[in-house]
Amino acid sequence: xxxxxxxxxxxxxxxxxxxxxxxxxxxxxxxxxxxxxxxxxxxxxxxxxxxxxxxxxxxxxxxxxxxxxxxxxxxxxxxxxxxxxxxxxxxxxxxxxxxxxxxxxxxxxxxxxxxxxxxxxxxxxxxxxxxxxxxxxxxxxxxxxxxxxxxxxxxxxxxxxxxxxxxxxxxxxxxxxxxxxxxxxxxxxxxxxxxxxxxxxxxxxxxxxxxxxxxxxxxxxxxxxxxxxxxxxxxxxxxxxxxxxxxxxxxxxxxxxxxxxxxxxxxx
Numbered sequence: 001x002x003x004x005x006x007x008x009x010x011x012x013x014x015x016x017x018x019x020x021x022x023x024x025x026x027x028x029x030x031x032x033x034x035x036x037x038x039x040x041x042x043x044x045x046x047x048x049x050x051x052x053x054x055x056x057x058x059x060x061x062x063x064x065x066x067x068x069x070x071x072x073x074x075x076x077x078x079x080x081x082x083x084x085x086x087x088x089x090x091x092x093x094x095x096x097x098x099x100x101x102x103x104x105x106x107x108x109x110x111x112x113x114x115x116x117x118x119x120x121x122x123x124x125x126x127x128x129x130x131x132x133x134x135x136x137x138x139x140x141x142x143x144x145x146x147x148x149x150x151x152x153x154x155x156x157x158x159x160x161x162x163x164x165x166x167x168x169x170x171x172x173x174x175x176x177x178x179x180x181x182x183x184x185x186x187x188x189x190x191x192x193x194x195x196x197x198x199x200x201x202x203x204x205x206x207x208x209x210x211x212x213x214x215x216x217x218x219x220x221x222x223x224x225x226x227x228x229x230x231x232x233x234x235x236x237x238x239x240x241x242x243x244x245x246x247x248x249x250x251x252x253x254x255x256x257x258x259x260x261x262x263x264x265x266x267x268x
Contacts, residue, residue: 001159002135008142009155010058012068021074025053032079038102043085048099050075050087055107059145060152061100063091104151112145112153119148120158121165128169129243137162173242173250174265180238193259202259 004011016025027035027049035052039045047064053075054067064072064087076084090096104110123144124137131137138158145152152158181189192203239247254262 002133002138004155006135007138007155009138009152009158010060012058012071014068016068016070021070024057025071025074026078027053027075034106039099042081043087043090044095044099046072046076046079046081046085047087047090047095048102049079051096051099052103052106055103058152059142061103064096065091107149109149109151111151112157116145116148116150116153117161119144119150120161124162124165125169128166130245132166132245132249134159134162134166137166173246177238177242180240193262204259204262 031049031052035045035048039048050064050067050072051061053071054064055061072087073084110116120141123140127137127140131140138155141158141161142152192207195202257265
């Protein structure tokens with residue numbers, strides 16, 4: 001599972017400099033006036049502005065009790081509150097969902113829903129043709145959701161979705177390649193995974209052997225090896241239109257698998 005720090009998923013730092021508070025979390029006069037017009041009382045006004053500035057930074061709504069105290073204190077001081085009111089009950093109140101709806105209208109954003117999931121899945125599927133890391137797929141999803149004015153879902157939601165999409169793309173390529181290979185070629189591959197007579201290892205093992213240092217002996221072995229490869233009808237046409245980066249990724253994965261593990265890779 002990729003860590004959140006490996007992605008562009010927004011998150012709060014543990015500490016903020018005064019400059020960061022001033023530059024990012026200071027409400028404008030228009031934002032303060034907006035809050036005054038849609039709230040009643042100092043507590044509601046503070047909570048509304050805190051939620052507004054938090055959404056601007058994160059792109060999704062979190063409980064106000066999870067917003068760093070430094071930010072709440074800075075906003076309270078900015079709007080002239082010498083004493084910070086108790087806001088712990090705000091998350092359980094009916095006021096919070098009303099504020100969220102007002103803020104959605106204000107930012108013209110939509111909650112993550114089935115349509116958003118479809119948009120993200122489509123973008124991830126396309127990206128998975130050339131990208132391998134889940135973090136890269138998650139970043140594509142974040143960019144696409146932001147572009148379409150959707151709130152970000154939880155990080156774990158994007159992780160699960162990226163895993164599923166990558167797996168689907170892999171299976172699609174595996175099935176495509178398998179369906180393009182005729183039975184004769186498949187039998188050749190099967191033979192590679194069997195222990196050769198009078199030997200204790202498979203041809204698959206030989207195929208993956210590192211040629212080692214460029215000595216006269218190793219060069220002769222490599223020449224013989226390349227000649228053997230050239231004689232094989234390996235069905236390379238089955239790789240037509242498969243992105244080269246995916247072929248390299250599959251080759252790297254195959255390099256780590258022994259014959260027994262390869263046998264378990266049945267196309268599904």
